[in-house]
Amino acid sequence: MSDPDPATIWHRFRTEAQRAVSESTWHIWLERVGFRELAGTTLVLEAPDDVRSWVETRFTRLLNALAETVIGPGARVDIVGPQEQVEIERPRPEAQRAQIAQELNPRLTFDQFVIGDCNRLAHAAALAVAEMPGLAYNPLFICGPPGLGKTHLLHSIANYVHEHGAGLTARYTTVEAFTDHFVGALKDGGMEAFKAAYRGVDVLLVDDVQFLQSRAKTEQEFFHTFNALHQAGAQLVLTSDRPPRDLEALEDRLRERFEAGLVCDVKPPERATRLTVLRKRVAQDDVGDIDPQALELIADRVATNLRALEGALIRVVAFGSLTGRPVTPELANEVLDGLYPQLKPKVRSVKEIQEQTCAAFGITMDDLLSSTRTQPVAFARQVAMYLSRELTDVSLPAIGRAFGNRNHTTVMHACKRTAERIATDKDAYEAVRKLTRELGGE
């Protein structure tokens, strides 16, 4: 079969381009772009002066991808002005326009994302990246413990790009899905399609990159994907449960690339953020009448994970509706008692908490206040700081001073680590709960 002639190629290209963008984008920007010539695999396009620079900035990547679909791998476009001589050959990585299977949740948008001190930077960076893919921070690396909105931000970026990106393409994936896809492609010889799927996009969003560790082949393939996209100016956004420097089992070259852009974290949400998330959920899901104090109680008791917070709300509401009882603070307490240890702030002394913690862990006060980091002393110290924070009104700096003149950020860190640990480790949960009870905290 002979190669299609330039006129056919141009016709196909134009049809694909019109299909790829919204109607208004087409009319305003792309409709007046014309055909100049086909030089090898370079499609030279002519754009009127008033739209040329905009078309170049915003649409070159899309048009290149379309050229590859219509002409073949390695094809590209060159956009020239009406009077301009043609100048050819700029290298471009191999890619093919991908058929993008979207697994996006339309509910996860920037509009629905509640901003607080815990996530302000991550949110601002994600929005900047969505507005200017490849131009703001590249890669953007968002890290933090589970359930704090990392996936929400990735979906928000993809949804935003699809809605406002003038034809730019975004693909969301998890390391799990990327691995499955890669292994499948290796088995049935679909590597070209696999590469096209991940290297032919303008924005690639990858969730949970900590799982790349200890998957040598996937890690290597991901490294090449990362490089191909980065060189092509495409945007990469990655999430992980820890910062790049703590991804110890990852190869240095990949870790260094993760660190090369902007790394920002999401922290456990402060109370106001938790409350706003709950109120938003109630309004959105139309769950009926809920006593505002019941919401406050849920926000107080489920402090470190927004997924758990939403789960707690759903349980409380479901319990109310199953038993035909109104959702009051008492009902919320009843439901949550079985799920989360109740830490009622009462005025106690830090010293009392330190003594009880030492007794519970079988260590001395000197150990507790020392600088040793060995277990169980280090954990006991973190628990004692956490309980001092939860059960007294003493300020963070004062707690720090009471623990051998430590800094208040050390106390904050200890609180966070303990909260995370009791959310995930049953033994730690039991130990803290027992101690809390002994201290009269529930």
Ligand SMILES: Nc1ncnc2c1ncn2[C@@H]1O[C@H](COP(=O)(O)OP(=O)(O)OP(=O)(O)O)[C@@H](O)[C@H]1O
């Ligand atoms: N700032 C926020 N505003 C509104 N909802 C939020 C916010 N952060 C998280 N959520 C909601 O909390 C739930 C958990 O968030 P998400 O899945 O994004 O967490 P994650 O950090 O990706 O967790 P994991 O590491 O377990 O994947 C989702 O339903 C999400 O919509």
